[in-house]
Amino acid sequence: MDAAFKRVSGNPGPEAGTEELDTGRRRRGSMYLEEETSKKSEVITCIFSLKEEVGALARGLRLFEEKGINLTHIESRPSRMNKGQFEFFISVDASCSQALDDVIDGLRTQISGHVHELTRNKQKDTVPWFPNDIQDLDRFANQILSYGSELESDHPVIPRVEYTEAEKLTWGTVFKELKTLYPTHACHEHNRVFPLLEKYCGYRQDNVPQLEDVSRFLQSCTGFRLRPVAGLLSSRDFLAGLAFRVFHSTQYIRHGSEPTYTPEP
Template identity: 40%
Template sequence: MSVRPKLSVNSEHETVHSVVLTCRGNSGATLEQKSVIREIILLIDNSKIELCHLETRDDQPLVGKNEETGFSCILLLRCTLDALELTKAQMKLIKGVTQVITDGEGFTDTVDTRIRRFDLRKMPRQEIRRTLAFDYRYGNPLPEVEYTAEEIQTWRVVYSKLSSLHSTRACAEYLNGLRLLEKYGGFSPDNIAQLRTVSNFLERTSGFCLRPVAGLVDPRDFLAHLAFRVFPCTQYIRHHSRPLHTPEPDCIHELLGHMPLLTSRKFADFCQQLGLLSLGSSNEEIEQIATLYWFTVEFGLCQEGGEIRALGAGLLSSYGELENAFSDRAEKRPFIPNMTAIQPYDDVGYQPIYFVCESIVRMKKQFRSDSATRGVS
């Protein structure tokens, strides 16, 4: 099914965003599908957002598997980033919608260019990689991606820019892991490592393995993966026009941010502890565990040789965030699990507050002691 209204393009730099919704229900033009689409269009009309393009695709179950089928709804919306974020939140409340993903690519593409790139006969690279993630089944070889010269150049820019800061800002565990990945995991400024290569190496060093995903994962699901030493990873890369910024996790964040520390067994153990604690937890507890993850695995700092060093992937994969963390603008607090777990955080801009642990080993002990006595509260 496809709806394509007439467009009035006033500028070649119109802000157009793509959104992919994964929906439950039978495929085809059924009442279930029509109901979801009706709700989506009504929401967009009420939000005064311009719908540039809408199409649906049936999701096919594996041959021989008795699985519920569903469909994906692909939209192109012309709106501001603020309006997009609000609309995404509202879309998640529509009955039947299980996942909402926005495409971080192409913020300066024209409307016509974006629609051509969603032609069924020529799926965009981002969409192809998300399809690989949706089709992946645990136990199969991880899919490999052929990155373009433009994407490799984006990787090279970020890799080189961050390297100049890592030597003085990253913790020793990270630097050691990065050296190992450069030697055995396919890391280099001129090569975007494949998840399959990195996953095979991690299994030998820390017992973790990787799983491809299409975008942000629900916190409960993400933490459950960690419990089994599985780390969800995207395989697409940010748009070349904004190499130092991405509105959602991409493979630069996953590879340069998370992978070096996941080579460390003690850090991998801490990640698994967070995941194990989440199993069977209430929604309120999940929120607190996810907050602990945010302030440690994503944006944690640690003491090292009398200096503060970066520990979190959100810091180590972002030039701007790294500079912010070590500026006078940011507040640094000691890591105390029960206090950290209830601290509100900013998931859009730079962090105003960071938590500093004494070491990874000490952080693990604090977390284990706190979770044994009072859960995450």
């Protein structure tokens, strides 16, 4: 078990064979880690949410039926995160893990469902897996909860981006507006640090700063570094990154037609 936990992508160790690599790697589209398990109590559990409407659950269960997946347990409750939705907790046999990946994609694309959590082979009185070194953070880089969960996460660490003139104009509009508000609306710590970002990281009205430059500046000052992810991590995974001084972050460009609008709270 320890050997399985310590393996990371691209570094399986000299003792790992082909079969072990297939067992220990992540499956695309899933939000659980496949590790070596015993033959006892091999179960996959999943929590997903659907809109509260007639036939929603039937359409969701039909996806499991089409893939030949037998549900061994199912529970339901009103969603704690979104009103008008219900959450469903299910258990299936671990032998269905490959087919379950297809069902997860179907829940997201065909009926607009959201998969909040997947765990596998939960056993009583066991310690949940947690990263032991910074490379282990790669193992949950794609375990995102909502927006961007369909994107690949195996991109370069922080690529440098060539922004279009339209994107720079959108950035400039937001930058100018926020800079006028910072003296009266931002905290003391922010107002103290922001001039440093302008001086060392290229924060200007006519320039979109590169995330790699910001990460290097942050690391030189605090020891923390940034790591881009394609969506929202669970609280547990986000805190695990902080333990290694890694701050997972998302980045997006606002739409040029409405530069002052953001989906963030």
